[in-house]
Amino acid sequence: MNITQINKLKNMLNKTVGSYFNKISHEQLILFISLAIVTFFLLLFVVGPLWEMLRSSVLNSDDDFVGLANFTEYFSSNAVWYSLKNTFTLGIVVMLVVGSLAFFYAYALTRSCMPAKGVFRVLGMAPILAPSLLPAISLIYLFGKQGVATEILLGNSIYGFIGITLGLIFWTFPHALMILSTSLRTSDARLYESAKALKISSFKTFFVITLPAAKYGLISTLIVIFTLVVCDFGVAKVIGGSYNVLATDIFKQVVGQQNFSMAAVTSLLLLLPALFAFIVDRWVQKKQQNLFDSRSVPYHPAPQPLRDGLCFVYCLLISTVILVVLGMAIYGSLVTFWPWNKALSFNNYNFAEISTYGWSPFWNSIQLASWTALLGTVLIFIGAYSIEKGRSFIRLRRFLQMLSVLPMAVPGMVLGLGYIFFFNDVNNPLNVLYGSMLLLVLNTIVHYYTVAHMTAVAALKQLPVELEASAASIKLPQYKLFWKVTLPVCLPAVFDIAAYLFINALTTTSAVVFLYSTDTIPASVSVLNMDDAGQTGSAAAMAVMIMLAAMLAKLMHLLLDKLFDNSTQAWRKR
Amino acid sequence: MQTYLRLENVVKQFGQFTALQQISLSIKQGEFVCFLGPSGCGKTTLLRSIAGLEPVTSGCIFQAGVETTHLPPEKRDFGIVFQSYALFPNLSVRDNIAIGLQNKGFTNIECINLVDKWLEIVGLLSEANKYPNKLSGGQQQRVALARALALSPGLLLLDEPLSALDAKVRSHLREEICQLQRKLGITTVMVTHDQEEALAMADRIVVMNNGVIEQIGTPQEIYEKPASRFVADFVGTTNFISVSMINQHLMRIGEDLLTVPEQLQDLAISGCIVDLAIRPESLYFCEKGKETISVNIEFIEFQGAYCQVECKLWGDLSAHSIYVNVPIREARKLNLMVQQTRYLAMDITHINAYPSEKIMLKSVVAT
Amino acid sequence: MKTRFMKTAIATVLTLCATSGYAVQQVTVYTAFETDVLAKYKNAFEQENPDIVIKWVRDSTGIMTAKLLAEKNNPRAEVVWGLAGSSMALLKNEGILKIYTPKNLAALDNSLNDPQSNQAWFGNDAFFNAICFNDIVAKQLNLPKPTSWNDLIKPIYKGHIAMPNPASSGTGYMQVSAWLQNMGEQQAWSYMQKLDNNIAHYTHSGSKPCVQAGMGEVAIGISTASRGAKLKTQGAPLTVIIPNGIGWESEAVGLVKESDAAKRVVDWSISKNANKLYIEMYPVVAHKEVTATTKNFPNIKSAMAKMDFARMGDERASVLKTWSQKFDSKSEPKS
Incomplete structure (x- = not known):
C-alpha cells in the first residue's frame, strides 16, 4: 500500500465518519436526550409499578402463579358487591349534585352581571386549597353527635353516606367549577344575537343555546367528578362509618389484613371505572375542540336585574356554605378540647407537644411540594415541548404522548401500592429510592402528570407550528428559540403547572400513604394519623396549616403572574 | 446559467405511504420555480426535504455543488416563509428580523442598519416596534419575508405564502415577491396549489401528483402542451372530448366526421377511442361546415370579458359538457341562445389527445 | 497566610476523619409504639449503649406489618420492637424474623413470648x-x-x-x-x-x-x-x-438482621430497665420483677381473656x- 492509497482511504474514512456526525445535529441530540429522560421516567414510574401490580394480582402470597383464582375468590364475597354498589351510588350522586351546583355557579360567574364576581370566583375555588380530610373533620364539628348544627340532619348520622357525600361535594366542587367556567366562557356571542333576532325568550335561550354549547364541558365535568369520588379514600376513612367503598377496601386489605394480592385485585377493579371515565373524557375533549373557532366572538352578558339578582343570591348561598365549612375547621383547630373545653387557644398548633414529629410533617410537605413543583414543572414542560415540537423520532413521540395521559386513569391508592411492589424489590436497583423524599416527589409528579402535561401542550399549541423550522432557517439554535420565545410565551402556563403541582402535593394523601417513612411523613398523612389518635383538634390545625400554605402558594402564583406579565405577555394585549 | 439545486431520485416514505417517488430535478441559479399540485401531491414534502425539515428516505440533494442530503436544516443555506407566517409572537417586528442577525454575530449597529434596510424594502419601517399580532396578514407575511431574506440566503423557500391572504392583498404581494426575487436574483422555490399564481410568477413550473412529477416546463409549455391528462385537467380548464378513430385521417365526434389533425395522426389506429383535450378558448362558433361539431347550447354564463357557453354534443346527452369561451364582442354578434343547435370549430394547432378515460389504452400520448 | 490556611484545612480534614472513625452504628428499628414514648426509650437505650444510635420507623400496627411484609425480600428493618404478637407470628411464618435467644430471657413471663419452641419474638408488654x-x-x-x-x-x-x-x-x-x-x-x-x-x-x-x-x-x-x-x-x-x-396481645421484640448492634437492641428491650419504662405506660409488662406502681387497672390480669395466639x-x-x-x-x- 502506498501513500496515495493510504490518503485515499483516510479521505474515505473521514467522509463516512463526517457524514454520520453531520447526520445527528445538536438539535437532534438534545431532543433525543430529553425524550430519553421522559421515556425512562414514565416507564420506570408509571408502567413499572402498574405492571408489578397487575402481576401480583395473579400471584398468591407465596408468589406462585394462581391465574384468576384471586379474582374468583374476591367476587365470591357479598361484601364486595356492597362496596361496589356503594362506590357507584356515591359516584353518581356526588357527580349529579356537584355537576348541577357548579354549573349554575359557573353560569352566574360567566353569564351574569352580578356584583362581587371576583370574590365569588375566589371563594368558589377555595376548597381546592384544603386537603380532602378538612371538610370531613369540619363536618364532624358541624353535624356530629356533638356538632353545632346536628339537628339539621333530622336524627340521621353524619357517619356514612351523608357524611361522605357532603365531604366529597365540598371537595370536588372547585374541580367542576374550573372546567365549567372555561367551557361557559368560550361561548359564541353570535348565537345569542341570532336568538335575540329570532325573539327567543331568554329562558328558552338557556336550553337551546347555553346548555348544548356547554354539553361537552358538562360531560367532562361529570366524568372528572366521578373519577375523583371513586378514587378518594380520605373522606371515606374519616367520616364514612360503615359505608364501605372500594378505596377503603384497598386500605383494609393492605393495612388490616396485609393481603397484597387481594389489594391488587381491588386496585384493578378501581382502575376500571377510572379507565373507562378517562377514555370517555378523551373522546369528549376531541369533540370539544371544534366548537369554538377563531371567528367566534366572545359573549359579554348585558345587565338583566332579575337574572343577576338570582345569581347573586345563589352564589352568596354557596359561598357562605363554603366559608362555613372552612371556618368550622379553623374554629375547630382553635377549640382547646372539643367538645368538652370550648375555650379558644393555640394549643392544637403546638405540634411539638402533641406528637414526636412536631412540625416536621409540615416542613416535609413544604419540601415535598417545592421539589414536586420544581422538578415536575421542568420535567413536564420539557417533556411536552419535546413531544410537541420535536422533529425526529416520530414513533417515540407518539408513544410518549400516549404514556403521558395514562397517569390520569390511575387512582392514587393504586399508584401507591404499585410503588411498594415495584420499588421494594431486591432485584430493582432503584430500591434505594424506597422511603426517600425523592420517591415521594416522583410519585406525586406522576400522580398529577397528565393534567400538567395537557396544560403545557395546550400552551405550546398556541405557538405557530412552523416556528422551529423558521428558527432553523435563520440559524437560530432551538435552545435559543426556547429561551427567547417558547418559554416567555408559555410562562403563564408554566406558573399554572407549578402552582397546580405545589398545591396538590400539599393536599394529596392517597398515593403517599404507603410510601412515606419517619423522616418524610407529609402533613396530609399526619392529619390522618392525628385524627386516628384522637387528636382531632390538631388534625384540624394541621389541615388548616396546609390550607394556609396552599393559599400562600396561590398568592405567590398570582404575584409572579403579575410580575412577569409586562415583560412576557405584553404582545397579547390588543 | 449553472445548476444551483439538484435532486436525484429523492424518495420519501411515511410508513407504508410513499409521499415522494424517485424525484429528480435541477433548478438553475436565480430561477423562480413553482411546485404546483393538488393537496397531498407531495409538493410541500418536497420543499421540506429541500429544507431538511423532512429527512428523505433515499436519494441525494445537492445545493450549490455540495451534498446536503443529510444535513440538518440549520446547516443548510436557505430562508423560508410559511403560510402561517410563523413569526415570533412575543418579539417586535424589529426583533423578529434582528434575532437571526444577532445570532450570526453582527454588531448592534450592523443589525439596526440591516433591519432598517429590509423593513424599508418591504415597506414596514413605520411598524418596526409593533408586535406581529397588531399587523394585518399581508404585513405579517412581509415581515416573514424580510426575516427570511435578512441573512442573504442562497435559496428562498416559500410554502404557500399567499394562501392565507385575501384576494387583493394576495395579488399585490404576488407582484412584490416577483420584483424582489428578480432584483435579488435569488434562487426561489415556491409551493402552491393555485395554478393561476404559478402561471403568473414562475420561470418554470413543476406539476406534481401522487408523489411524482407530471411535467416540468415554462408556464406556457405547461398550459399549451400539458404532458399528461392530469396536467391538462389541473392547469386551467380543459374539455375532454371523446373521439373514435375511423382511420388515419378520419375521426368521429358524436355524429360528425372530422379530419384528424396532423399531430395526432400517429395514434389514429382504426377503431381506437381517444380523448381530445381542447381549451375553451380554442373552440369557436361558426357556420355549419366540413370540420365542425354540432352541439346543443345548454347554458350561457356571463363572465364580464367573455361568455362561458356550456354545450352538449348533439345527439349524445351522456357525454361530458363542452365549455366554450366566447369573447364578449363576438358573443354579441353570434346572438347565442339556450336550446339552440350550433356548430363548433377547433383551433387544430392547440389540440392534444390522451388515452380515453373509458377504455384504457397503452400509454399513448401525443404532443 | 497561605500556610495558616493550609494548616486549618488539614486540621479540619483530620477532625472529619477522626469523627467518621468513631462511627456510631445506626440500627433501624420498626415499631408500632405510641409516638410519645419513642424518644424516651431511645434515650434510655443510647445512654447505656453510646456506640449505637436507634433510628425509629413508626407506624400503626397494620401499616407496619404491611410494610414489613412488603419488604420481605429486601428487609429495611434490623429490629422489630413493639409490634403485636400476632403480627410477629406472621412475620416469623414468612421467615422475616430470625431465631435468636436474647440475654436474660429467663426473667420474662413466658406467656407473653412466642409460644413455639424455636422462639423468635419476646414480649415487652401486654396491650x-x-x-x-x-x-x-x-x-x-x-x-x-x-x-x-x-x-x-x-x-x-x-x-x-x-x-x-x-x-x-x-x-x-x-x-x-x-x-x-x-x-x-x-x-x-x-x-x-x-x-x-x-x-x-x-x-x-x-x-x-x-x-x-x-x-x-x-x-x-x-x-x-x-x-x-x-x-x-x-x-x-x-x-x-x-x-x-x-x-389482649403482647407487644413484642424480634430480630430481623443478625448484627451485633441489632442483637444488643433486642437484649436491652427485654431488660429490667426497659420494662421499668414500659410499666409507666402499660399495666402489664413481661419482666417478672417489674410490677405496676399505679393502679389504673387493678384487676387486669384476671380480666384478660385466655388467648391462643397460634390459633388466632x-x-x-x-x-x-x-x-x-x-x-x-x-x-x-x-x-
Missing part, C-alpha cells in the same frame, strides 16, 4: 382492649354503665356503640378472637350478631372508637385501653371499663371472611 364509656353523653341519654360484654347487647345501647372493623384493624380482630376463644365459637358469633344491632358504625382504626367516645360522637367505644386512659388524662369525660374476657393467627383469614360476610355488607349503616 389490651377496653370499653370507653362517655359519662356526659351517657347521662344525657340515660344510659347505664355497662360492666360486662353481655350488657352491651341490651337494646338500650342501640346505635351508641362503635368498634373497629376487624378487617381493617388488628385491635378489632383481637377482640373478635377473644370472644371466639372464650365464649365458644357458636355463642360468640350469635353474640356479635346481637352486638351488631347496637353498633353505630365500625371504624377503620383500632383507637378510633375510643376517640369517638371521647368526643361524644358515640357513647361507647370498644377500643384500645391505653388510648382511653390517655384521652381521660387529656380531659375527656371517659370511664375506661375492663370487662372479663377482654382481648391460623384462623384469621377464615374468621375475617365470615365476619365480612355477616357484618361488612349491611345494606344501610344504622344511625
